[in-house]
Amino acid sequence: MTLALIILAAGKGTRMRSDLPKVLHPIAGAPLVVHAMEAGKPLSPERCVVVAGHGADLVRKRVLAHDPTAEIVLQTEQLGTAHAVDQARAALEGFEGDAIVLYGDTPFVSAETLGDIQAARASGADVVVLGFEAAVPGKYGRLVVEGDRLARIVEAKDATPAELDITLCNSGVVCADSATLFDLISKVGNDNASGEYYLTDIVDIANADGKRCVAVTCDEAETLGVNSRVDLAAAEAVFQTSRRRQAMEEGATLVAPETVHFAYDTKLGRDVLVEPNVVFGPGVVVEDGVELRAFSHLEGCHVGQGSIVGPYARLRPGSDLAEGVKIGNFVETKNAVLAKGAKVNHLSYIGDASVGAEANIGAGTITCNYDGVLKHHTEIGENAFIGSNSALVAPVKIGARALVGAGSVISRDVPDEALAMTRAKQEVKPGLAAKLRARLLELKASRKK
CATH class of the missing domain: 2.160.10.10 (Hexapeptide repeat proteins)
Known part of the structure; x- marks a missing residue:
């Protein structure tokens, strides 16, 4: 299956308190955005489009250093996740294949999980959303599943008490045919409190159009997002623990x-x-x-x-x-x-x-x-x-x-x-060491006086 990666990497990361764009902060010697690129690499994507914004020149330089074939597009205004994905529309014009949306600050989505998403698409789903069972659902959006169908995504602030009891939460990762994805995004509005265009709205739109939406799940650790230095340290610890175990198992x-x-x-x-x-x-x-x-x-x-x-x-x-x-x-x-x-x-x-x-x-x-x-x-x-x-x-x-x-x-x-061999000629002066030492001791004594 022909595949394109769309990696959202435009955020400033205010909570990082840094002049460096959030997605360039490193884990295990590589920027967060590189981890996202590496996650999709085993799937042999034909295209990789990185949506940059804050610090775009720095992001472009680092991304292209890692993969010269990657494409960088700009999101000049931060108008929501659907708007961010839409910035890749022109780059993928005429592309025939699937697109997976990943996040430059979510470094641990595994290749196996992305393979599961591809398998769900191959089985006939039009839109696949990655979810996870959250230990503490909190403010995560909830995935409302009816049978084998993803009915809707409900934001926590809009959820009913029954919906808040749902522990299956939204990671933000989405996969669909590229043309379908951009068609759905074109129908997303911004009639909400933030005035932003949300990628999650495509599920309602797709269902209304008679398309089939499904959820694929992964371990919660794969969806760990990095928004602060504390998160960065926690993510580093997660990576190192996992990699050490892998090394020993291998x-x-x-x-x-x-x-x-x-x-x-x-x-x-x-x-x-x-x-x-x-x-x-x-x-x-x-x-x-x-x-x-x-x-x-x-x-x-x-x-x-x-x-x-x-x-x-x-x-x-x-x-x-x-x-x-x-x-x-x-x-x-x-x-x-x-x-x-x-x-x-x-x-x-x-x-x-x-x-x-x-x-x-x-x-x-x-x-x-x-x-x-x-x-x-x-x-x-x-x-x-x-x-x-x-x-x-x-x-x-x-x-x-x-x-x-x-x-x-x-x-x-x-x-x-x-x-x-290059050495200066060695000379030996018998008895001279004792005389020199005595003279130096006399000089030391006189200085003390």
């Missing part, structure tokens, strides 16, 4: 699950060991059998099978570790490719570099990759050994099986199997 060991922080797109293989206080930024792929030791931070990187990272390691974007690589404590890598079995065990920075198979990088080694204007590349060959406290001044190449003596500053290429 074969990863989390030693202290409550301390591990996932990004929205983190991918872990089987038999991965994650020690306490590991943080994943966006874009991390970890293969089978990896050990991620405590207090490590990973972002935009790939960790090959059987590698060991940390503790206290930082893998920055562009880090690509092959099988069996060892990255030790207080090591930082960035835009670095490390081949099978390479070792950087402690206190080093490897940036804009390639490290050959089985190469060993000694403690305190740094690749000097930045000259203040441009970045430069360092190449370290297979089985090379870099002595501790060395500085490799890029651009530079260290050949295969070459040795670099500890404490060296290397600014020229080192051929394969060569030894390179």
